[in-house]
Amino acid sequence: MQEAVVLIFLGDFFFDARCINMANTLIDAGMKLNIIDAGGNNNQYRGSNIYHINLPDNGVIKYIKFYYQIKKIVSKINPQIIIAGDLYSLPAAVSFMKANIIYDSREIYTQHAGMVNKPIQQTFWSWVEKIYINKAKSVLVTAQSDVLLINKLYMDVNIFLIYNFPSIKIKTHKNYSLREKLNLSKDSKIFLYQGVLHCGRGIKTMISLLKYFPNVEAVIIGDGPYKNSLYNYSKNNNFLKRTHFIGRVKYDELLQFTKDASIGFSIIKPITQSYVNALPNKLFEYALSNVPILASNLPEMEKFINKYKIGKTVPFNDLKKQKEAITELLINKNLFINKESVKHLIWEKQENKFLQAIK
16 A cells, blocks of 8 residues: 655745645655645646645735645645645644654754744744654754754654655756747857855855846846835936846756856855755756855855865955956856766765655
């Protein structure tokens, strides 16, 4: 008999790399997967049912409705394993204690950018995590520094380090061209940011650097609460004609866009502990697409970028070093493309650890 697994995520499953990677592994392992999300796309993924929960954009009602709808759906499925794909899914997952509960703490949720200057929300979600995290059989994290932090905050937590690497299966061999889509000349260069649009992720820095590189266009793939601020910044600084907002792209199509970039950006400002510990999957998506990386010299990112020689790291606030690093990356791009090393930075190298963690 197939083991029934429920994967819960407060977001759109089809746009989330980690959820799709976990889903593919579970399906390939012969498990009966059911997905609960807050999206609105197809109701199936590779033969697995997807239950979409329609939620308001903001407010307490959003989380209350999510909680009760999850309980209703899960009680009908009666799974052996429940994976809470984020902190917001954890309370509802824990309410069904007959199953093995897995908490995917893909970032330090109580310390991410959305909590900055929101002490009430931060206190509430810190309380939620403290109450429920020890009820999970396993806690998954994406960086070694997160292992240390969670061990410091909570006692007796069973932690598994599962890196947020991209799957080799999404590496495209198609001839789709981002340059053609945006009508960019063959001689122009592309600065790329992909991911959720939040403050502190260096997107404005990337745009501002256009001033020093006149033959460069900035491309932003993703959506989020910071989009209007970025648009207005580009407009007010006369960069709007050279700044292109693509919007969200489905995970299985993403690298079709990524591969045309000249440099992939992740200049994160350490405004929270979550950002200090950051090891975003975009780094490895850039690397898999043979795109050199420019990132902050924060410990986790610097460790991987230097070890695998896939880019340059710089202080988030040092314009001189950023300009120097960009010049070197543009001139010597091939020095920062390491096809052999990148073979180690893929989800397929994490699958066995992930399956061990959920058993």
